[in-house]
Amino acid sequence: MNTSKEIGGIKTKGEKLIISGPCSAETEEQVHETAAQLKAINKVDLLRAGIWKPRTRPNSFEGVGGQGLVWLKAAGKAMGIPVCTEVANATHVEAALKNDIDVLWLGARTTVNPFSVQEIADALKGVDIPVMVKNPINPDMELWIGAIERIQLAGIQNISAIHRGFSSFDKTIYRNVPMWEIPIQLKLRMPEVPIICDPSHICGRRDLLESVSQKALDMAMDGLMLESHISPDDAWSDAAQQITPTQLEQLLNNLVARHEDAEDNEVLSVLEKFRSEIDQLDEKIIQVFSKRMEVARAIGSFKKENDITILQSNRWKEIYNARKSLAKELGLSESFIETLLTSVHHESIKQQNDVMNIKKP
Numbered sequence: 001m002n003t004s005k006e007i008g009g010i011k012t013k014g015e016k017l018i019i020s021g022p023c024s025a026e027t028e029e030q031v032h033e034t035a036a037q038l039k040a041i042n043k044v045d046l047l048r049a050g051i052w053k054p055r056t057r058p059n060s061f062e063g064v065g066g067q068g069l070v071w072l073k074a075a076g077k078a079m080g081i082p083v084c085t086e087v088a089n090a091t092h093v094e095a096a097l098k099n100d101i102d103v104l105w106l107g108a109r110t111t112v113n114p115f116s117v118q119e120i121a122d123a124l125k126g127v128d129i130p131v132m133v134k135n136p137i138n139p140d141m142e143l144w145i146g147a148i149e150r151i152q153l154a155g156i157q158n159i160s161a162i163h164r165g166f167s168s169f170d171k172t173i174y175r176n177v178p179m180w181e182i183p184i185q186l187k188l189r190m191p192e193v194p195i196i197c198d199p200s201h202i203c204g205r206r207d208l209l210e211s212v213s214q215k216a217l218d219m220a221m222d223g224l225m226l227e228s229h230i231s232p233d234d235a236w237s238d239a240a241q242q243i244t245p246t247q248l249e250q251l252l253n254n255l256v257a258r259h260e261d262a263e264d265n266e267v268l269s270v271l272e273k274f275r276s277e278i279d280q281l282d283e284k285i286i287q288v289f290s291k292r293m294e295v296a297r298a299i300g301s302f303k304k305e306n307d308i309t310i311l312q313s314n315r316w317k318e319i320y321n322a323r324k325s326l327a328k329e330l331g332l333s334e335s336f337i338e339t340l341l342t343s344v345h346h347e348s349i350k351q352q353n354d355v356m357n358i359k360k361p
Ligand code: PEP
Pocket: 023, 050, 054, 106, 107, 108, 109, 134, 164, 201
C-alpha cells in the first residue's frame, strides 16, 4: 500500500514526515556520509543539518557557516533527499535560498524574538519555500502562534510547527520539558498547521528518544525530526542526543503506528460506546460543579449575614487533605487532583466574594 503523503509541502515515504541528519554540518565528508547512510535506510524524507548554530555560551562550535550549505545541498542532491537548515536572520535566508536549500526552519531562540521573526518573514516575501517554526524556548503559546502568523503574512504557503520542548528552571529528566498540552492547544487553534515533534531536543539523551517519539505519534503529530550522526559520541554539538542512522532505523521500526480515526466498523462502534460514556460523565461532572458553586454562593450569603470571612484556612486545609487521600484511594494522580482542587477553590472563593460584596446602587 502506498501511504505517501504531502506534509508541510514535503513529499513523504510513509504516513509521517521523517526528518533526520546531524545537529551540525561539521565536514563535507560527515554530511555526505550521513546522507548516504540515511539514504540506505530509506525512511527519511528530509535531510537536516545546522549551519549556523545558536549556542548558549561563546567559544562553543558555532557552525561551519555558508560552506556548509554547499555540502548539504550536494549531499541531498546525490542521495535524492530534499534538505533543510535553520535560519536566524535575513542574511541566512538569502544564503540558503542562493544555495537552493529546499526547506527552512526557525529555531527556538529565534521564535522568541518577534524582531528576528519579522526580519526573516520580510526576507521571505515573494518566495515559495516550505518553512517550519520551532516553538519558542519558553512555554508561550501566543509567541509561537505569532511567529507562525508572521510567516503566513509573508505569503508562505507551506508552514509547519516543530515541537521541541520548553526550557525549565526545575531539573527534570528532559533537556526541554515536552508540556504536551501546548502543541495540543496549537493543533486546536491552528488545525491547518502540521506539527512535527523533535524528540532529540526534548530528550537531550538517546535513551528517551523512542518513548517520546511514540508519545508524539500517539498525540497524532504529523512527523518526527530526529538528529543522526555517523559517530554520535564525536559530534561537535549535541553529542548525547544523536544516534546513528542504523539506530534511527531501529527506532522507527519499533514505533507503533496508530490512526486518529478508526476505519473498521466494529472498532468504531466500541469506540463510540466509550465516547458516549465519556460524554455522559462529563455532563454529570459539569452539573455537579454547577451545584457545588450554587452551594458556595449560599454559603457566601450565610457568611455575610453572620460576618464570617470567606477564607477559613483550616477548613480549606482539611478539605484539601481529605479530598487528596480519597482521590489517591480511587487511583487519581496527586498532581491532577491538586490542580483540580485549587481551581475549584479559586472559583468557590470568587463566587462567595461576588455574593458578599455586591455593590449597593
Ligand atoms: C537544532 O535543531 O539543532 C536546534 C538548535 O534546535 P532548537 O532551536 O530547538 O534548540
